[in-house]
Amino acid sequence: MSIVVTGATGALGRLVVDALLATVPAGEVVAVVRDKEKAAALAARGVELRIADYSAPETLAGAFRSGDRVLLISGSEVGRRVAQHAAVIDAAKAAGIAQLAYTGILGGPDADFALADEHKATEQLILDSGLPYTFLRNGWYTENYTANLAPVLEHRAVVANAGEGRIASATRADYAAAAAAVLTGGGHLNTAYELSGDTAWSLAEYAAVISGLTGETIVYNNVPAAAHQEILVGAGLPEGFAAILVDVDEAIGRGRLAGTSGDLARLIGRPTTPLAETVRAALSAA
DSSP states (O other): OOEEEETTTSHHHHHHHHHHHTTSOGGGEEEEESOTGGGHHHHHTTOEEEEOBTTBGGGGGGSOOTTOEEEEOOOSOTTTHHHHHHHHHHHHHHHTOSEEEEEEETTGGGOOSGGGHHHHHHHHHHHHHTOOEEEEEEOOBTHHHHTTHHHHHHHTEEEESOTTOEEOOBOHHHHHHHHHHHHHSSSOTTEEEEEOOSSOEEHHHHHHHHHHHHSSOOEEEEOOHHHHHHHHHHTTOOHHHHHHHHHHHHHHHTTTTOOOOSHHHHHHTSOOOOHHHHHHHHHHHO
16 A cells, blocks of 8 residues: 655645655555656655556556555646546546545635636546545635735735635645645545634735835735736736636635634644744745
């Protein structure tokens, strides 16, 4: 039996592997990757590589073994993910794996925004497969904001259409630690976890945190959805992706990413990473 991480060279996947290697021998960890060269650092740490592609079902036939515990990290190609995930699920079922953990989205079947649709469809495919599952319904990553600090600092403004909505975010490392916990521990089968940060914050509060750490006056500009769409497209984002972000902001305004169940902190055995700590680290790295 191995612990298998798909998408292991991605931003979340690498952190999951790091978390696993802190608790189990490298020989028990497998990374499923598309590009062997990109995974050279993982191989150097003793992690077994299996080459496969979500979009090439024939390559997935050798990705899993009977008894494996598998983490399916959701694909990044919005609009193609249901078919990609279905191929992984089919291969996992054929192999007879012992657990399929999946990184979905906060709220699961109750999430009412477009970005959640493929996650909800994937969860249903997993339920239909009959595989023992663990649903890791991840909330928003704090890095979704801190990775885009440059324009905020340039214009001295956080721009969104989220109103006064609150976001219970956590870092990728927090979510990765939770994934490692359910892959290495017991009692997690056929369970769904609503994962989010311990504290929900508003974008006005986010702007205030940046102000406090930089000494600059950063404001929150809440704009209409259509205006935000134009701003994002003008900044170079594809219209479809911009529309998804605008839709998420509207969901934030409805409170859909504000839930604080405490599941994440319980799984990782510590408080989630505070917003200010992540902002401070991003500013230091800039």
